[in-house]
Amino acid sequence: MSAKPPVLIITGYGLNCEAESKHAWELAGAAPQLVHLSDLLEKPARLHDFAALMFIGGFSFGDHMGSGHVFASRVRHRMREDLGRFVADGKLILGVCNGFQIMVKLGLIPGFDGDVFTQKLSLMQNDVGTFRNLWVTLRFEPKSPCVFTRGLDRMPLPVRHGEGKIFTLDKALVERIEAEGCVACRYIDPATGEPATAYPENPNGSLHAIAGLCDPTGRIFGLMPHPEAYLHADNHPLAVRQRIDGVLPEHGRGLEIFRNAVRHLC
C-alpha cells in the first residue's frame, strides 16, 4: 500500500465546494490540502508537491463576465508556467462545475496538441435561462480514456449551475472531441439510456448531451454534475425509498470517481 497521494484543492474568490471536495478525496484515500489561490500565486511552484489538482465548484468572482472566465484569466496570467509543467508531468486534474468551467476557459480541456492555454470551447448559459438544481442520470462512455470514469456505467448526480451548456460553432472540433474519446459522460434519459436532448434530462441543452469532458490522455477531466455532493448514500433524493426497497448503496455513488483517481495514483 503506497502513501496517500497528495491532492491540491484551490480555494478562494468565491469557490465554495471546498469542504465536500476535501471530504471526497479523504474518503477515497487521498491526502487533500486546501490552498487559497492568493497563497498559491505567491509560490506557484508548490503545485509540484502534489500528484493531483482539483478545481472545485462555486461562483468564482461571482460568475461575473461569464462563469470561470475571471478565475481562468488570473490563473493563465499568474501561474501559467507551473500549471503547464504540472500538465506535462502527466499529473491528474479534476474540475467540477465552476472548476470545469475554469478548465474549459483556460483551455486545459480539450487541450489538443499540447495547447492547454487557449480556450477552444465554451460553457454557456443554460437554454432554460436560469440556474437549475436537479438530479440527472449520467452515462459514462466506455471508449473514453478518462482515468476518473474507468469502469463506470451509469450514475445519478445533482447538477447545480446556470451555465453548463457545452457549446462551440466549430463542428470539426466537436467531431474531433468525439473521435478522441474526450466525451467521458453524457446526460441520458434513464428510460431509454439514450443521450438526452431536452430539459430536464439534459438540464442545459449541452451539445451531444455532453456532461463531462477529458483531454486525449484522460488525465484531465471536468464535469458539470457534482460527484462530491453524493458521497453518502442518503444524499440521494430517493434514499428513503431505496432504504425501504433494500437497494440503498453502501456509499454515495459519486465517491467512485475519486476512488478511480486514487487507484490511478497509487
Place this chain on the structure above:
Amino acid sequence: MSFRIEIGLKRGVRDPRGEGAAARARDSLHLPVRSIRTRDVYKVADDLPPRLQRRVRDAFADPVITTAALGRLRPPPFDWLIEVGFKPGVTDNVGQTARTVLADVLDRAAPDAGGVYSSVQYFVRGAALPRDAADRLARGALANELIQTIRIFDPSEWAAAAPDTDLPVVRDPHTPQVKVYDLEVADDTLLKISRDGILSLSLAEMHAIRDYYRRPEVRSAREALALPAAPTDVELECIAQTWSEHCKHKIFAATVRCTDDRGQARTVDGLFKTFIRGATMEIAKRIDWLVSVFTDNAGIIRFNDRWNVAYKCETHNSPSALDPYGGAITGIVGVNRDPMGTGMGCELVCNTWGYCLGSPFYDGDLPAGLMHPRRIRDGVHHGVIDGGNQSGIPWTRGFERFDDRYIGKPLVYCGTVGRIPRLVGGRPSERKEILPGDAAVMIGGRIGKDGIHGATFSSEELRHESPAQAVQIGDAFTQRKLYEFLIEARDLGLYRALTDNGAGGLSSSIGEMCTFSGGADLDLTKAPLKYAGLDPWEILLSEAQERMSLAVQPENLDAFLALAARRDVEATALGRFTDEGALTIRHGGRVVARIDLAFLHDGCPRLELTARWAPPAVPAPAPLRGGPRNKALEAVLGALNVCSKEWKSRSYDGEVKGLSVGKPFVGVRSDVPADATVMRIEPGATDGIVLAEGINPFYSDLDTYAMMASVIDEAVRRAISAGGTLAHLAGLDNFCWPDPVPSAGNPDGEHKMAQLVRANQALYDVTTAYGVPCVSGKDSMKNDSVRGGRRISIPPTVLFSVIGRMADVSKLVTVDFKRPGDLVYVAGLTRDERGASEFHRWLAAEQGAPGAFGGTVPALDIPAALALYAAMEKAIAAGLLRSSHTPTLGGLAAAFALAAVGGDVGADIDLTAAPADGRLADDALLFSESNSRFVVSVDPAKAAEAEAVFAGLPFQRVGVVVEDPRLRVTGARGRTLVDRPVDTLRRAFGRTLDRI
C-alpha cells in the same frame, strides 16, 4: 480618458438572456416584441495605448461564443436599442470584477483607481413597437430607474450618436460638514426637524433628546470636547437610528392597555417581555440546551457535544418593494451576517426563504409607483437565488403566500442557520467580551450613501417619495471573501469579538458593541469611502453592505490586517473601544459627537399603546351542493397558495456542502414538497437538524390567536412528521404587522394592536405548553403602503420557523406513499374548521363574494396534540411509518392527493373512517384545516404494532395504497367524492406556476 468595449454573442449562438427579456415583455407587459439580443458593455476609466486596449478587450470576452470590439460592435438588426447602466454610486458588481481582470492583464499588483463600469444593451425587434412601448419595456422589465439609467435609440438615432464613454462617477463637490440642531424650539418645529430629516422621532422622543442636552453634566462634557451645546447632526442621526422602531422594537416594548370584546381591561407590560421572552424563560427551567437567546444577532442552541447551532430569520420588505432584486439579495446576504456575527462567529450551514406577495396574475389597478407583483416576485427570487448560490450556502426551506394585500409591501423573509464549535480558543464560543483599548475595526465593502436611513425608513410607511438611497445592492462575492477570512481569523484567534453591520451601519454595530467595554472613540476620516463628499453622519449611518465590525486585541491588530490584505478583504482600524461611558465620534481632529451610552440605549421614552378587540364578522360561503369533489380538489391543489413552487425553487442550490439529506422536494419524481427538511451539519454524521415553518395570514382575518396557535402547531407538526422531536425543538418568531399605532390615516390602529396582543398571548400559551422556546425573532411593524391616496395594509402575518435536532437522520420519513398494499391511517381529530380555509376561499370566490370565506377557524387542542406527537415520535423511532404527511392548506383531501402523487401510486380511501369530532359533512372531512393531524402509511406486517403505539388516540385506518395510480375517496353512504388519475392531480398541482 476612458474607452468602451462592446461584447456580443456570435451569430448562431443562443441568447437566453435576450429570450428571457422578450418573454417578460410579451407575458407581463403584453408588448409585441419579436426578439431581443443582448450585449455587454464595459466602460473603462483608464488611459491606455491602443495595443493595451486591445489586450483588455480580448481578456474581457469569451473568444468561442462572443465577438468584441473597442468602441462599437456592428449591431444586429433592431427596431429599438435600450442601454441600461447604473446610476453613479450604485454598486456595480460586474464592473468591480472587471477591474480584477484589468489588473491581471496589465500585470498590476492590485486594481488601481481607474474604474470599470458595466451596462447591458438590448437590441429589440418588433415592427409594431412605438417609442412609448420601448419606454415601457425599458422601465417595466429591463431596468429599475431608482438605481439604473436608461437610454433608448432607434436605428437612425443610434447611427447619429457618438459611442457613449461617459462614466457614471460620483462627482460630488460637497465639502463634508456638520450641522447643529437647535432643539430649544416650539413643538411643531421639533416635529418638522424629525420629519424633514426622516428621523421618525416622535414628539416625546424629541423632548427626551432636548432634555438630555439640557443636563449640566452633558453640557460640561461637551464643552470640554469643544462640542456645541445643541446636538450635532451626527448625534441626532445616531440617536434616531438607535431609537428607530427597526432597532428598538418600541411597539413590542410598549405598555399596552388592552380591552377585550366584553369590555374586560388589562395592562400588558411589554409584549416581548411578557409573552415571548417570558415564555422562553419559563421553558428554560425545563430544558438544558438553550445557549444564548434574544441577546445576540442569532439565537444559539446546543446541538451535540461538539457543536452549537445558531438560527436567525429576518425580513427585508421595504427595500424589496423599491428594488426587488437588490432588496432581496441584500436580505439574504444580510441575514447571513447574523450567524456570522453571533458569538465568536458561526460557519454558515443553510438558508431559508419565504415571500408573501400579490398574485403574479394580478390584473387590478396598481397605485402609481408600485411594481407589478410578478415583477416583484421575479426580482425577489432572483436576488435571493444569486445571494445564496453565490455564497455557497444551500437553501433548505422555502415558501410563498399570495394575497393582494401584499402588493404594497411584499414580505421577504430570509433565514440562515450557522454552526459553531462549543469552544473557540478554549472558551465558550457564545461569549462576547471587549476590553478597553481593543481596536475598533471595520472590514468589508467601502462606505457610500447606500441605504442611508434604512433603519428609520423601514419604520415608516412606504410613501411615494421614499428615498432611492434606501436601496442597497448586496454583493455575495465580496461577502464570501469576507466570510472565509473571518473564519480563518477566528480559528487563528485574531479577534476578541464581532458583530455585523446591518441597519444603522457603524452607529448600530459599534454603538452596540461598545456597551461591552463601556464606550468607543472613532475617527470617521479613517473609514474607506467609495467616493468623496460624504458628511460624517452619512459615514456613521451608511448601510453599505458586506461589512462587519470587530474588536481586535491591540497585539493582534497587525496580524489581523495583514491576513485581511492577503485575502483581498479591506480592513480598517477606525478607533478603539474605551470605558468612558460614551460613544465619541471624531472627524479628523474635530469631535463631532459624544453621547452617553446610558442615554443612547436606555433614554428612549416608552411608548403607551391601546388595544381594543372586537371579533370581525366574516360571513361563510353558502354550502356547496352534494356531488363529486374532483373539481374542487383540483382547484385547491392548483390554488396559488397550495400549488407547486418547484420551478422557481430549483433555481436555488440546495445541495452545496453535500449535507442535504431530507430534500425540499420528495417522492418518486421529487415533485412533492416535504413537510420538513433535514440537513447534516457535518459530513457523514449520524445526527442532523430538522427545519420547518408555519405561516397562515388568512386565519388572521378571523382571529390572530387562532392564527398564531395554528402556525406554531404547523411548524411543530411538520418537524414531527419528518422525524423531529419536541424535546429538542426551538422556534423563531417573525412578526410582520400593519401599523398598530393609531393616527389620522390609520384609524383602526387599536384593532391591529389588539390582534397583535392576541397573537402574542397565543405564542406564550402554545410555546410554553409544547416546550418549544423562541430563541430569536424579529418584528416589522409598518407594513402599509400609502400611494395614490390608497392605503394598502398587509394582513397580520407571522412566520414561525423551527429548528430541531434529529439524533439519527436515517429515521427520516417522507410524505409520499411508498408501496401498494401499505395501509393508510389518519392520526388526529378532524373538526368542522373550514373558516378561512383554502376551500372556503376558493368557494367564496366561485360564488362571487371573495370576502365571504368565514366559518370556524382551526383551534388547537394542546393536550391532544402533545399525546399524538409523543406517539408519532415513538412510531417513527421504531420504524413503523412508511410515510407521513401533515395536512395543512387543503386539509385531508390535498394531503391524500400529494402523498399519492409523490408515490406515483393510487389510494382507496374511505373518509368516513377518519377520526372526527362528531358526524361531519363530507366537505368538512375533506377540506377542514384542523390542526395536529397526520396522514401516515404503514407496512401491513407492522399494522398491529403501529396501532398499539397509537392506542387510545384518534388513529384510524382509512384505506390502502394501490398500484393503479388513481385516487378514490368515498364519503358518507359510500358516495364517491374523488376519483381521479394521479397524473391529473399532479398536473393540477404542478401547472399553475410551472415555468413562471
